[in-house]
Amino acid sequence: MAVQGSIYEGAVVSTENQTKGKGQRGNTWLSAPGENLTFSIYLKPKFLKPTQQFELNRIVSLALFDVIKSIDNDMKAFIKWPNDLYVKNLKIAGILIENNINYQQISQSIIGIGLNVNQTEKLPSTATSLKVITEKTFALNEVLSSIISRIEHYYLMLRSNDVRVIHQLYEQQLYKKDKVSFFEDSKGKFNGIIRGTSTEGNLHIEDEAEYIRKYQFKEVRFL
């Protein structure tokens, strides 16, 4: 999606009541009115090539991870490749990034984020919220500004080409890394161990034959 007209880099659009939320893989994103964060950030990361698109997923995941951990350092939070934040085995946040590519540069990026904050009822069985975990209620605007300031922090690192550090931090927080898990790809179900991600953001899973399978977004899913 291309943004027309004048909009400044770093602009944030947030709503307390999102009625037609879009999720990954064509899903909808449902959020209880007034209880959660649903917002988008507009960036112009022209310093990134199309092959570097996943750097944006990395920095936004890290920013959300940091904010969740800053609320309670004992929380078992993880970054689930490619676009989710989990606490234990439940999803707490999702990221949807839409980029516009021009002349081999990412000219515009809209980073959509949904974070479950104060919702305690009618959450899907696979989801959780900050309030469910901590039994505390949060001021949405405070959580929002913490996230934005962490995204800014990592975005500036990315702009200074500090990608090695970003990759290391990302790999450290990867959900189920080095643990046997169950997956499904186009050929069927299999056991494997996540070993990490490539620079382009492909997921590397070691299968039972000790072969490293490499997947792009949507080519594999956790079972």
Ligand SMILES: O=C(O)CCCC[C@@H]1SC[C@@H]2NC(=O)N[C@@H]21
């Ligand atoms: O996990 C997912 O499926 C991604 C969810 C992304 C939801 C956010 S909420 C703000 C922005 N606007 C949308 O319609 N979707 C994203």
